Amino acid sequence: MPAKPTRRKPYELFYWPGIPGRGEYVRLALEEAGAPYVDVVREREGGMDEMLALMEGEGTKHPAFAPPFLRDGRVVIGQVAAILFYLGPRLRLAPKSESAALWTHQIELTISDFAAEAHDVHHPVGVGLYYEDQKKEAARRAEEFRGARMPKFLDWFEAVLEANGASEAKPHLVGRSLTYADLSLFHTVDGLLYAFPKATARLLRKRPLVAALHAATRERPRIAAYLKSERRQPFNESGIFRHYRELDR
Amino acid sequence: MPAKPTRRKPYELFYWPGIPGRGEYVRLALEEAGAPYVDVVREREGGMDEMLALMEGEGTKHPAFAPPFLRDGRVVIGQVAAILFYLGPRLRLAPKSESAALWTHQIELTISDFAAEAHDVHHPVGVGLYYEDQKKEAARRAEEFRGARMPKFLDWFEAVLEANGASEAKPHLVGRSLTYADLSLFHTVDGLLYAFPKATARLLRKRPLVAALHAATRERPRIAAYLKSERRQPFNESGIFRHYRELDR
Numbered sequence: 001m002p003a004k005p006t007r008r009k010p011y012e013l014f015y016w017p018g019i020p021g022r023g024e025y026v027r028l029a030l031e032e033a034g035a036p037y038v039d040v041v042r043e044r045e046g047g048m049d050e051m052l053a054l055m056e057g058e059g060t061k062h063p064a065f066a067p068p069f070l071r072d073g074r075v076v077i078g079q080v081a082a083i084l085f086y087l088g089p090r091l092r093l094a095p096k097s098e099s100a101a102l103w104t105h106q107i108e109l110t111i112s113d114f115a116a117e118a119h120d121v122h123h124p125v126g127v128g129l130y131y132e133d134q135k136k137e138a139a140r141r142a143e144e145f146r147g148a149r150m151p152k153f154l155d156w157f158e159a160v161l162e163a164n165g166a167s168e169a170k171p172h173l174v175g176r177s178l179t180y181a182d183l184s185l186f187h188t189v190d191g192l193l194y195a196f197p198k199a200t201a202r203l204l205r206k207r208p209l210v211a212a213l214h215a216a217t218r219e220r221p222r223i224a225a226y227l228k229s230e231r232r233q234p235f236n237e238s239g240i241f242r243h244y245r246e247l248d249r
Numbered sequence: 250m251p252a253k254p255t256r257r258k259p260y261e262l263f264y265w266p267g268i269p270g271r272g273e274y275v276r277l278a279l280e281e282a283g284a285p286y287v288d289v290v291r292e293r294e295g296g297m298d299e300m301l302a303l304m305e306g307e308g309t310k311h312p313a314f315a316p317p318f319l320r321d322g323r324v325v326i327g328q329v330a331a332i333l334f335y336l337g338p339r340l341r342l343a344p345k346s347e348s349a350a351l352w353t354h355q356i357e358l359t360i361s362d363f364a365a366e367a368h369d370v371h372h373p374v375g376v377g378l379y380y381e382d383q384k385k386e387a388a389r390r391a392e393e394f395r396g397a398r399m400p401k402f403l404d405w406f407e408a409v410l411e412a413n414g415a416s417e418a419k420p421h422l423v424g425r426s427l428t429y430a431d432l433s434l435f436h437t438v439d440g441l442l443y444a445f446p447k448a449t450a451r452l453l454r455k456r457p458l459v460a461a462l463h464a465a466t467r468e469r470p471r472i473a474a475y476l477k478s479e480r481r482q483p484f485n486e487s488g489i490f491r492h493y494r495e496l497d498r
Contacts, residue, residue, distance in 0.1 A: 061412055062352050065359045065405050075348055079358040081330075082351055099324055102331055103311050109328040110314045116365065124373045125386050126393035137374050137386050144375040156314050163310055 010036040011087075014051040015068040017042045019239035020187075020232075022115070023068040025080045026087070028183040031226040033091035039231070081108045084180045093180040104174045107160065107181040111188055114153045118192065119240045121145045121247065131237075131244065142247035146199040150192070154207045157185060161209035171213035178220075185210070186217035191241030196248040259285040260336075263300040264317040266291045268488035269436075269481075271364070272317040274329045275336070277432040280475040282340035288480070330357045333429045342429040353423045356409065356430040360437055363402045367441065368489045370394045370496065380486075380493065391496035395448040399441070403456045406434060410458035420462035427469075434459070435466035440490030445497040 011030060015023030023039075030037045041047040054076065057063040064078025070087070077083050085105050088094025094101050124141040125134040160173055173181045189210060192200040204211040217223060226232055235241050260279060264272030272288075279286045290296040303325065306312040313327025319336070326332050334354050337343025343353050373390040374383040409422055422430045438459060441449040453460040466472060475481055484490050 057408060057412060062355070063405075063408070063412075064355070065362075065402070077351060077355060079355045082355045082358060085354075086351060102326060102335060105334075106311070106313070106326060106328045106331045109331060113314075120369065125389045128393050128397055129389075140374045140378075144377050148377055153314070156312075159306060159312070163306060163312075 008036065009073065010038050012038050012040050012071040013068060014040050014047075014054065014071070017048075018233065019236060020191075020234075021068075021239050022080050024187055024233075025111075025180075025184045026068055026070060026083050027231070028187055028223065028226075029084055029087055029091055029093055029180045031231075032178070032183055032220065032222050033087075033093060034222060035091055081105060081112055084108055084184070088180050091180075093178065093183070095175050095179065100174060104179050104181050107157075107173055108184055110153070110156070111181065111184045115188055115191070115240055117145060117149055117153075118188075118195065121195075122242050122244065131242070135246075138244070138247060142196075146196060146249070150196075150199065150203055154203055154210055157210050158207040161213065166209050166213070168212045168216070171209060171216050173213075178217075182213060182217060183223075186214050186223075189214040190218075191235060191239075194235040195241040195243050197243075198248050257285065258322065259287050261287050261289050261320040262317060263289050263296075263303065263320070266297075267482065268485060269440075269483075270317075270488050271329050273436055273482075274360075274429075274433050275317055275319060275332050276480070277436055277472065277475075278333055278336055278340055278342055278429045280480075281427070281432055281469065281471050282342060283471060284340055330354060330361055333357055333433070337429055340429075342427065342432070344424050344428065349423060353428050353430050356422055357433055359402070359405070360430065360433045363398075364437055364440070364489055366394060366398055366402075367437075367444065370444075371491050371493065380491070384495070387493070387496060391445075395445060395498070399445075399448065399452055403452055403459055406459050407456040410462065415458050415462070417461045417465070420458060420465050422462070427466075431462060431466060432472075435463050435472075438463040439467075440484060440488075443484040444490040444492050446492075447497050 013023060013026055013030070015021060027039070038044060041051055051067065054060055055063050060076040062076045064076070066078070068080060068083065069076060069078035070083045077086050088101065088104065089096070094104050121142050122131050122138050123129070123134065124137045131138065161171065164173060166172055170176060172178060173185065189200070218227065237243070262272060262275055262279070264270060276288070287293060290300055300316065303309055303318070304312050309325040311325045313325070315327070317329060317332065318325060318327035319332045326335050337350065337353065338345070343350050370391050371380050371387050372378070372383065373386045380387065410420065413422060415421055419425060421427060422434065467476065486492070
């Protein structure tokens with residue numbers, strides 16, 4: 001592992017333990033940058049209470065509606081895309097011009113929408129109900145997701161990569177170097193490969209640049225080391241991307 | 250009507266015609282600021298073709314995944330929250346400090362999530378199916394939305410208003426003056442009053458600051474004039490907020 005910068009106070013990430021979930025999009029950016037951070041609920045005694053207190057507005061004027069949220073000194077920020085917009089320039093994972101920074105953010109927001117739809121497949125009738133209570137509806141929604149929504153989203157990312165002149169050697173969504181949006185698309189594809197392995201593999205064959213981005217990102221030294229570490233939590237059936245055999249084909 | 254500034258080229262808003270939809274969040278900011286803009290598809294011959302061409306990447310390197318998107322000279326931006334983040338300082342509808350601007354954005358992203366859930370109530374099984382083909386599922390989802398999700402979101406906005414020291418005279422989410430987030434929450438509450446009049450009226454009785462924000466925003470001179478104009482399209486059963494009597498109680 002490359003040496004981490006030690007000058008600054010660690011970032012503090014607050015998220016539910018036990019799933020990669022939406023917190024993973026933030027973790028990947030921090031890991032790729034080698035930034036010092038604490039995954040508070042998992043690593044600090046009383047971390048869960050601390051997270052819940054912050055959500056109640058104790059100790060911050062900006063309580064997030066839901067985890068994940070990030071604390072950086074006195075700043076508390078929620079919403080994955082907003083967190084990454086804040087971290088991007090600080091971690092050197094975002095372009096500098098206003099226009100390019102906003103475009104990166106716009107791509108990230110579209111990734112958020114894609115992830116939300118992937119989640120809704122297994123919870124179409126309500127987030128408060130178990131999957132087992134909405135299996136029939138989930139099967140109908142999965143059909144549309146595999147047949148129409150996944151292709152539409154993946155086509156858009158493929159077109160963005162192509163318009164950016166991306167190649168297997170430089171598979172980036174914006175500019176010539178890695179941004180947080182690349183990391184987030186990597187993770188989303190990774191989640192889809194877990195949840196819908198057949199459909200995703202089939203769709204990726206016709207989206208070579210998205211497939212190249214996924215393959216190349218996984219092998220970046222810090223990401224590869226992270227994925228092998230205990231800090232990485234496996235996908236499971238409590239998160240955004242869930243594998244139910246009957247929903248894939 | 251106050252005189253509009255005439256120095257700049259009008260902003261161009263691209264959105265589907267016939268519904269307020271997500272485009273309305275952008276329209277309200279432009280209207281409140283008295284900014285010159287063209288609602289391209291509704292006002293310009295060939296506007297629909299122009300919108301579809303831009304989505305295919307003709308004439309822009311940054312094609313949006315979906316409308317609405319905004320063109321300002323050479324800049325093209327999609328995703329409502331990103332558009333408003335861009336417009337905020339230009340229309341004087343956002344605070345200046347990085348921290349307060351990001352907080353306003355975070356609130357806007359939470360409003361987007363709320364609107365997406367309001368939409369999913371009538372389309373739980375799939376966006377490609379008609380409401381009539383998913384009425385039973387919609388009834389189950391509506392129950393959770395009215396009973397759990399609406400209260401949770403509205404409680405959060407009420408708490409944000411309270412923490413900001415909002416009052417009936419100054420019902421603002423951030424700081425002491427109007428931001429685009431106030432306009433967006435106004436519109437969301439307006440949509441909920443249309444879609445779920447009984448549930449929303451009941452819930453607002455216990456969230457006086459949200460109710461005050463809605464009432465006060467509606468009476469701002471430019472907003473009131475806009476709401477009476479032909480530029481304002483009524484809510485209907487093709488948009489985000491749809492009224493189906495059986496889903497409200």
